[in-house]
Amino acid sequence: MEVGGLDFTYGNVALFGLAVFLLMGVISFLRQGLKAAAAVVFVLMALAATAGVLYL
Numbered sequence: 377m378e379v380g381g382l383d384f385t386y387g388n389v390a391l392f393g394l395a396v397f398l399l400m401g402v403i404s405f406l407r408q409g410l411k412a413a414a415a416v417v418f419v420l421m422a423l424a425a426t427a428g429v430l431y432l
Contacts, residue, residue, distance in 0.1 A: 386409040388427075388429075388431040391424050391431060392424075392425065394424045395421050395428060396427075396431060398418075398420055401421075402414050402417050405417060406410035420422060
């Protein structure tokens with residue numbers, strides 16, 4: 377599917393969805409006071425978002 381000159385596929389939409397899911401995990405861990413776990417999940421979220429952008 378082409379939107380605004382960018383070609384979106386199921387792969388990068390799934391990676392963006394994974395990034396949003398992990399971002400919600402970061403917020404949840406921060407609310408619970410688990411800063412180390414939030415940092416680990418944030419790194420995974422950043423990798424998923426970067427992969428989604430690079431997959432375009």
